[in-house]
Amino acid sequence: MKPEPLYYIPVPENDHDVAGPYDLVQMARLLRTGVIAAETLTFREGESDWQPFGNRPQYIIAKEMPPDAVSNRLVMLKEKEEAAKHGAIPVPSVETIIKVGAAALLLLVLGVVAYFVAAADVTTGILIAVVSGGAALVGVAFIGAHLIDEPWIVRLMVLFIPLFDIYYFTTNLDKYLPYLIAKYAGTVIGAAALAGMASVDAHQADEVKSILGLFRL
Numbered sequence: 001m002k003p004e005p006l007y008y009i010p011v012p013e014n015d016h017d018v019a020g021p022y023d024l025v026q027m028a029r030l031l032r033t034g035v036i037a038a039e040t041l042t043f044r045e046g047e048s049d050w051q052p053f054g055n056r057p058q059y060i061i062a063k064e065m066p067p068d069a070v071s072n073r074l075v076m077l078k079e080k081e082e083a084a085k086h087g088a089i090p091v092p093s094v095e096t097i098i099k100v101g102a103a104a105l106l107l108l109v110l111g112v113v114a115y116f117v118a119a120a121d122v123t124t125g126i127l128i129a130v131v132s133g134g135a136a137l138v139g140v141a142f143i144g145a146h147l148i149d150e151p152w153i154v155r156l157m158v159l160f161i162p163l164f165d166i167y168y169f170t171t172n173l174d175k176y177l178p179y180l181i182a183k184y185a186g187t188v189i190g191a192a193a194l195a196g197m198a199s200v201d202a203h204q205a206d207e208v209k210s211i212l213g214l215f216r217l
Contacts, residue, residue: 004072005058008043009036018043025071027053028062100166107185111192118196128193136186142179 006021009030022030030036031053038054053059114132118125143165147155158165165183169176 005044006073007053009040009053021045021073023071023073024058024062025065025069026073027058028065028069029067029071031062032067103181103184107188110185111188114189114192115196118193119199122197125193125197129190129197132186132190132193134186135182136184136190139179139182139184139186143176143183146176 004023006023007027008018008020009022011017011019027036027042036053038052038059040053041050042053042056043050053062114125114128118128140159144155144159147158150158154168158168165176166180169180
């Protein structure tokens with residue numbers, strides 16, 4: 001299919017600059033609003049000279065075009081803009097990968113500690129689980145609040161696919177880091193506390209307490 005011709009026009013305020021390119025629907029709108037007239041010089045790619053718009057066969061078409069005509073070019077530009085906005089997420093930098101790796105290691109250590117603490121004292125384990133669960137919910141809520149303008153599929157992926165939110169926010173990781181820490185630290189520590197309470201009986205609890213006593217030395 002032959003591409004639709006696009007037109008350039010001189011900038012009214014500065015004869016040295018040009019505006020465009022515009023498709024025929026856009027030119028009709030400019031004509032209808034008085035921005036251009038039949039005498040306005042126009043240029044198309046591949047041409048060597050400027051010509052008055054009124055000398056072109058398309059002038060009659062533009063003049064008779066209805067106001068509700070849709071510009072395919074504007075639609076295409078809008079689609080490209082939306083695609084760029086919600087498009088592919090850049091690969092994380094080495095610095096970001098190191099930060100995420102260090103945070104994951106710290107979460108692992110905190111999870112192990114929470115497990116043994118909850119196993120040794122159920123009351124403390126319950127407190128840890130409740131506080132951690134609340135922190136996780138707050139983190140998820142704040143992350144969700146920053147996804148209001150995103151498509152629903154993106155919101156579901158960010159909220160429910162583990163680690164996808166870190167990948168999604170990789171270009172603004174420092175800005176969203178507190179929310180991500182609250183979500184993942186709360187989830188890991190809370191889950192570890194619940195696991196500790198569920199897996200240790202009374203006899204094993206005494207052994208866990210003795211292990212924790214070694215860490216206090």
